Amino acid sequence: MPDPARSITLTVNGTMVRVQPGTTVAAAILIAGGYTRTSVSGEPRAPLCGMGICFECRASIGGKLHQRSCQILCTQGMDVRTP
Amino acid sequence: MKKAFDVVVAGAGPAGIAAAVTAAAQHRRVALVDDNQRPGGQIWRSGASLPRPARVWLSRLEASAVEHLSGTRIFDHPAPGVLCAEWNETAMELHYEKLVFATGARELFLPFPGWTLPNVMGAGGLDAMVRGGLPVAGKRVVVAGTGPLLLAVAAHLAARGAKIVAICEQAPFARLAKFAAQMSRYPGKLLQGLAYRLAARHSRLYCGCWPISASGSTALESLTLRQGNRTWSVACDYLACGFHLVPNLELAELLGCRIQDGFVAVDDLQQTSVANVYCAGEPTGIGGVEMALVEGQIAGLAASGSAEAARKLIPQRRRMLGFVDALRRTCALNPELRRPAADTTLVCRCEDVPFGTLREHTSWRDAKLHTRCGMGPCQGRICGAAAEFLFGWGPDAVRPPIFPALVSSLAAESTNPNKSMEDA
Amino acid sequence: MSETWDVVVLGAGIVGAACARACSLRGLRTAVVESGAIGGGATAAGMGHIVVMDDSEPQLALTRYSQQLWMALSDRLPPQAEFESCGTLWVAADEEEMQEVRRKQRVYASLGVATEILDSRALREAEPHLRPEMAGALLVSSDAVLYPPCAAAWLLEEAIHFGAKLYAPRTVVSASAGHVRLDGGTELTAEHIVVACGADSVRLIPELPLRKRKGHLVITDRYPGLVRHQLVELGYLKSAHSLTTDSVAFNAQPRRTGQILIGSSRQYGAEHTAVDHAILKAMLARAQLYLPALGACSAIRVWTGFRAATPDKLPLIGPWPADETLFLATGHEGLGITTSLGTGRLVADALSGAATEIPLEPYLPVRGPIEHSSSTHPAAGGLHA
Numbered sequence: 001m002p003d004p005a006r007s008i009t010l011t012v013n014g015t016m017v018r019v020q021p022g023t024t025v026a027a028a029i030l031i032a033g034g035y036t037r038t039s040v041s042g043e044p045r046a047p048l049c050g051m052g053i054c055f056e057c058r059a060s061i062g063g064k065l066h067q068r069s070c071q072i073l074c075t076q077g078m079d080v081r082t083p
Numbered sequence: 084m085k086k087a088f089d090v091v092v093a094g095a096g097p098a099g100i101a102a103a104v105t106a107a108a109q110h111r112r113v114a115l116v117d118d119n120q121r122p123g124g125q126i127w128r129s130g131a132s133l134p135r136p137a138r139v140w141l142s143r144l145e146a147s148a149v150e151h152l153s154g155t156r157i158f159d160h161p162a163p164g165v166l167c168a169e170w171n172e173t174a175m176e177l178h179y180e181k182l183v184f185a186t187g188a189r190e191l192f193l194p195f196p197g198w199t200l201p202n203v204m205g206a207g208g209l210d211a212m213v214r215g216g217l218p219v220a221g222k223r224v225v226v227a228g229t230g231p232l233l234l235a236v237a238a239h240l241a242a243r244g245a246k247i248v249a250i251c252e253q254a255p256f257a258r259l260a261k262f263a264a265q266m267s268r269y270p271g272k273l274l275q276g277l278a279y280r281l282a283a284r285h286s287r288l289y290c291g292c293w294p295i296s297a298s299g300s301t302a303l304e305s306l307t308l309r310q311g312n313r314t315w316s317v318a319c320d321y322l323a324c325g326f327h328l329v330p331n332l333e334l335a336e337l338l339g340c341r342i343q344d345g346f347v348a349v350d351d352l353q354q355t356s357v358a359n360v361y362c363a364g365e366p367t368g369i370g371g372v373e374m375a376l377v378e379g380q381i382a383g384l385a386a387s388g389s390a391e392a393a394r395k396l397i398p399q400r401r402r403m404l405g406f407v408d409a410l411r412r413t414c415a416l417n418p419e420l421r422r423p424a425a426d427t428t429l430v431c432r433c434e435d436v437p438f439g440t441l442r443e444h445t446s447w448r449d450a451k452l453h454t455r456c457g458m459g460p461c462q463g464r465i466c467g468a469a470a471e472f473l474f475g476w477g478p479d480a481v482r483p484p485i486f487p488a489l490v491s492s493l494a495a496e497s498t499n500p501n502k503s504m505e506d507a
Numbered sequence: 508m509s510e511t512w513d514v515v516v517l518g519a520g521i522v523g524a525a526c527a528r529a530c531s532l533r534g535l536r537t538a539v540v541e542s543g544a545i546g547g548g549a550t551a552a553g554m555g556h557i558v559v560m561d562d563s564e565p566q567l568a569l570t571r572y573s574q575q576l577w578m579a580l581s582d583r584l585p586p587q588a589e590f591e592s593c594g595t596l597w598v599a600a601d602e603e604e605m606q607e608v609r610r611k612q613r614v615y616a617s618l619g620v621a622t623e624i625l626d627s628r629a630l631r632e633a634e635p636h637l638r639p640e641m642a643g644a645l646l647v648s649s650d651a652v653l654y655p656p657c658a659a660a661w662l663l664e665e666a667i668h669f670g671a672k673l674y675a676p677r678t679v680v681s682a683s684a685g686h687v688r689l690d691g692g693t694e695l696t697a698e699h700i701v702v703a704c705g706a707d708s709v710r711l712i713p714e715l716p717l718r719k720r721k722g723h724l725v726i727t728d729r730y731p732g733l734v735r736h737q738l739v740e741l742g743y744l745k746s747a748h749s750l751t752t753d754s755v756a757f758n759a760q761p762r763r764t765g766q767i768l769i770g771s772s773r774q775y776g777a778e779h780t781a782v783d784h785a786i787l788k789a790m791l792a793r794a795q796l797y798l799p800a801l802g803a804c805s806a807i808r809v810w811t812g813f814r815a816a817t818p819d820k821l822p823l824i825g826p827w828p829a830d831e832t833l834f835l836a837t838g839h840e841g842l843g844i845t846t847s848l849g850t851g852r853l854v855a856d857a858l859s860g861a862a863t864e865i866p867l868e869p870y871l872p873v874r875g876p877i878e879h880s881s882s883t884h885p886a887a888g889g890l891h892a
Contacts, residue, residue, distance in 0.1 A: 022129065023216030030217055035201045035302070040764070041435040044301055046201030048432070048465070050211030051125050052118055053189055055433060055460040066460070066728050066805055070215065071154075073120055161784040172803075445676070449544040452551050452656040453587070460728050460807050482809060483782055487728065490769070491802035493809070494791035 010078035025069035025080055026050075026057040036069060038083040084175045088114045088150070090386045091166065091179035093157055093334060096124020097372050098185035098364025100140050101379025102386070106183070107147045109387035114177060115149050116168060118156045118486075124187055125207050126372055129214035132242065136372065152177075158484035158492070160337045164359070169488050174495035181359050181386035184334050185379060188365035190228075190325035191468050193416075194430050194438060195423035197297030198324075206236045206325035213243055220244030222320040225306055226286075227251035227294050229414045230327040231276060231371070238282035240323070247286035248319050251308055253326065253417050256290035262413040269406055271373065295423040297322060309423075327414040329468045330366040336481035351397050352390060353382035361386050370407040377403065421473055430473070431466040433459020438473070447476035460487050512538045512672075514858060515687050515697040516836075517679055517711070520550040521655055522843050523703035524662035525851030526836050530701075531669035533855045538695060539663065540687065541675040546659030549705045549843060552812020554724065554760055554768055555658070556737050557651040557845050558595055561614045565821055565869030570842060571618050572865050573849030574649060580848070587657040589763040595650035596625070596634065596736040598757075598797065599642045604741040608645040615647065622647050636733055636800040652737055652760055655844050662847075682711050685832040699858050702827075703836040705843070706815040712827060715872075717838055720816040721777040723787055724770050728805040731765035740797060755790040757797040767804065769794050771841075773814075780811050814840045822846060824853055824870035834858065835872050 007018045010025075012032040019028050026047045029036050035044040036057045047057040052071040060081040061067040069080070088111075092103040095117035103115040121128060122144055127137040144151070152168070155175065159167040166177040190205040197203065204212065206228055213219055224245045226237045229252055237247050252259065266273040280288075292310035297303055305318045330346055341348045341356035346368050353361045363378035364370075370378075377400045384393035424430070426439025434455040444450035447457070447470060456470070457463030462485075463478070470476050484493065516527045519541035530537040544551070557577045561567045577590075584590045599605045612622045623646040625633060630644045667673060678690040682702070687695040702708050706719045740757040758770035772786045787809060795802045815838050817823060823838040834857070836850050853870070856863040868874070 019216055027212055027216035039432065039435050043199055044201055045199065047204060047212060048192065048208055049189065049205050050208035051189065053461060053464045071119060446544065448547065452544055452547055453660055462807065484806060484809065487805045487807050489802065490727065490791055490795065490804050490806050493806055494788055494795060
């Protein structure tokens with residue numbers, strides 16, 4: 001059950017999102033109502049494989065480009081950017 | 084950073100965990116390496132709602148002396164006995180006496196119009212996202228594709244409050260019925276299948292049915308399904324769609340292991356064609372968790388020099404080979420699944436290469452060179468398997484890095500000390 | 508069954524495709540034979556740097572001639588050929604190398620190639636991610652980059668449009684005395700057989716003075732703007748390069764996709780296509796020395812290829828004395844992408860009896876010694892693999 005006392009706060013494109021520990025950054029991005037990346041021809045994309053091999057979940061995390069957000073857990077104060 | 088072990092196990096799914104725990108019990112120094120932060124692989128991800136064997140093996144791992152190198156991605160094999168990996172943006176060299184690789188499998192994704200829309204995911208893909216914290220309570224989900232994973236995923240999503248609109252299995256009903264009948268030899272599997280079906284009992288199961296298009300403005304809104312000559316649309320929030328599994332063979336190929344009929348060839352002790360290298364789990368044949376656990380234990384024992392103990396488990400593995408075969412036959416893809424892809428349907432999602440462009444080419448290499456298909460960061464893992472099904476193209480030879488790695492990590496790679504060069 | 512042609516071109520790499528196009532344009536009845544993918548050999552392994560190079564006078568003449576032909580064609584190239592006039596920056600690490608910059612400028616000026624000398628500050632502005640203590644650079648704005656396999660495919664398409672016929676995938680069983688035999692029994696009769704099979708040309712003519720020179724390249728994920736020009740080091744001046752040992756040099760290229768292509772390495776005597784870890788490590792260490800930001804970039808692929816190298820680093824273009832129906836167009840080493848168009852024109856002119864626009868003599872398969880400029884240039888031409 002969600003426990004507000006243990007929740008983690010991060011920002012996705014500047015908007016605060018609150019998630020439970022163990023939540024992946026990819027899930028947080030979708031919870032924030034967004035998608036993870038824009039494809040080379042301009043389509044919005046979101047995770048496909050959930051296991052870190054399709055690279056659709058790439059996002060900028062803490063200023064680093066091309067991070068696979070489905071393999072990274074949210075941490076307090078994390079700054080996540082998507083196009 | 085350099086680390087040395089008696090046994091390195093690559094992949095922390097059921098097979099890898101079993102191999103690592105077993106080898107550690109033989110007093111070997113063991114490392115268990117996995118890209119993910121948490122052990123369990125795709126099937127046992129996240130501590131919540133895990134089946135009993137998962138809890139048992141995960142607690143054995145916890146209690147063992149295995150060094151669990153999580154978040155560590157193997158990208159190269161520069162010399163026998165050495166693997167290069169990346170952890171937290173740092174290059175790491177793993178030296179081993181024996182290597183057990185249990186690199187698992189990935190879902191096969193088949194392109195159809197709209198499959199690149201957000202919220203169209205793999206079956207295991209959506210399952211993993213939900214285990215990673217994505218809420219699906221009240222969401223309408225279609226589960227589609229082929230294989231026993233569909234029922235398991237439907238059951239799990241239903242338990243999380245999702246409304247399973249439909250389960251679409253591409254295999255015809257007769258084949259599923261035959262499969263179910265064969266499962267009487269494997270009562271555990273039969274019961275598990277029934278339990279899954281029961282858990283998602285409010286959803287309808289369609290056989291010989293698959294999605295032919297998805298639509299929505301910025302994310303999935305509706306799906307068109309086909310069953311025989313009938314097509315119809317359903318509104319939904321998520322599609323969980325995977326056409327069974329293909330083994331992850333990149334490391335196997337880099338190591339030079341013999342591949343036979345698409346799987347790693349192993350002997351009774353899980354030994355590959357390469358000395359000191361063992362393989363367990365899905366890369367040797369898609370056989371599910373029980374098979375993976377047995378193979379992992381055999382490999383763990385064999386890699387620890389306990390061949391006698393390992394041999395005692397061989398009959399257990401042999402009994403399951405029938406299941407592997409039955410599964411393969413049941414999940415054989417209907418050639419009609421090639422038809423939904425339209426000329427404008429993207430096949431390569433990294434480089435946005437459409438089906439119509441690929442169709443003009445004669446081989447995977449030719450297509451890669453002239454269309455950029457498979458040239459993106461997924462290295463063709465998604466589109467390569469799809470192109471193999473769509474066009475019958477065989478894959479290219481594997482080259483390092485087998486996973487994208489930082490330039491600094493490649494530069495830090497171990498080199499053969501016997502060979503020197505005059506640097507510029 | 509025998510089919511008769513004026514010219515049969517063996518090999519549809521970028522050189523073969525350019526020869527076929529030039530011959531067809533000239534009205535010669537032309538066939539092309541390729542056993543693999545179009546542009547799938549050294550063409551696919553190369554960097555795609557269109558560069559004017561001054562190792563020797565003939566090299567300068569051919570690269571300049573070819574570079575101008577590319578410029579004239581650039582508006583017509585399809586988008587997938589990814590032609591970009593990004594220019595080359597010859598990077599000087601110190602004052603000694605700046606002298607080479609000035610020497611190079613004089614040489615290029617003599618051929619009417621406009622260049623600009625950047626001092627340390629101007630270089631930092633042009634390429635902010637280069638190591639800041641670089642002394643300066645020579646900017647050659649007319650240099651460009653392209654994606655070779657698609658450029659080759661387009662040249663071949665043009666050739667076919669002008670009447671050439673493609674035999675592919677077909678393997679050449681033998682080629683001599685005006686006859687080309689293909690697998691499957693097809694026999695082609697030709698007045699001229701153009702051998703454009705790169706390093707594999709020795710399969711048909713074992714006596715050719717060609718050696719395989721292996722190269723490695725690495726490509727990254729997309730980092731738009733990190734690199735803006737083709738960057739090549741001048742650092743070979745102080746290193747003990749020779750024509751016999753393995754060597755690496757810094758060479759980085761911005762692709763239109765935002766990806767960065769990193770070179771370069773040169774190895775003789777390496778026959779296997781496998782990645783050589785010692786070379787790769789040295790090459791990337793060198794690249795990071797010049798461009799530290801590369802270290803944090805994700806590398807997607809590494810590949811190798813074989814340049815067809817001649818002893819004097821000039822291509823072999825002209826009739827083969829032992830069998831004058833054979834006309835060579837090979838041995839372009841690391842400059843085949845640049846010099847393909849020039850080679851094609853020289854071949855077409857020579858075969859149709861027209862005067863060539865630059866003298867053919869320095870490239871004839873049998874020739875005298877060549878005078879090289881003060882230094883050798885392992886860096887450029889990309890490693891082109």
